Amino acid sequence: MNLSSRLAEVADQLPNKEAYWFEGESCTYGELDAAISKFSSGLYNMGIRQGDHIALLIGNSPYFVIGLYGALRLGATVIPINPIYTPDEISYILMNGDAKAVIALDLLVPLFIQMQGRLPLLEHVIICETPQGKEKGISLPEQMKSFTDVLRSGDVNFQGPKLADDDTAVILYTSGTTGKPKGAMLTHKNLYSNAKDIANYLKINENDRVIATLPMFHVFCLTVALNAPLMNGGTVIIVPKFSPAKIFTIAREQKATIFAGVPTMYNFLYQYEGGSADDFRTLRLCISGGSSMPVALLKNF
Structure with missing residues (x-):
């Protein structure tokens, strides 16, 4: 069992159950699984194969989940990267991680135009359109493809290859505080076991609605607020950017049952009037998670 096969299993059991909510729009497990198969097929049509490395430069959004x-x-193998990293940091990870393709926000189009010729292994740039990109009038160069077009080109009945438990699924790069960032390789078994164990320990089930406002490119959110609920029929409430006002509103309106954050977030929530x-x-x-919670904040919150 792995994340992909388990999600397909959940979609078969709960096709009409809400998988995620994002800025007023909902997606069912049946719809999500179909989109995943179509996007996977679209990548295959582009020449992406098992074992190739794909970088994700996307914030919290359905693009990230489907990608x-x-x-x-x-x-x-997926390489999630913080989309607000500097050009040098992004370039280093793409080169060090042997990325063959990258899925990125349209706001980063100028960056990839500048990087042309500097990343010899990078063959494909897939761009996710955003309202901010449209406002800035960012257009898509011919050599880049839109996420939507890749999705539309795929076959909903696509069957991917058989995945081995110890195949590398994700490479997460460290922050590089004492030198260059280093890639930590996680297998399909790592990801699935972590999500399964967390869900069992926290008793996450199909009735849970989990706020995902921590960055999805980080292992904390990836495991606790994304993979664990999706493996168990829960609903992921995708919040692109943290703000106390937004969290209070969304928690109330969406009837959230689980919130995951770092101590700084809890302090902002506690201080918000x-x-x-x-x-x-x-x-x-x-x-x-991320650091220890101050005792006073823990008691007061």
């Missing part, structure tokens, strides 16, 4: 699972279904405990009345669990 991640679509690549995994194909047997490609525009929210109330009633906004969090449906939360059954708050998870903190």
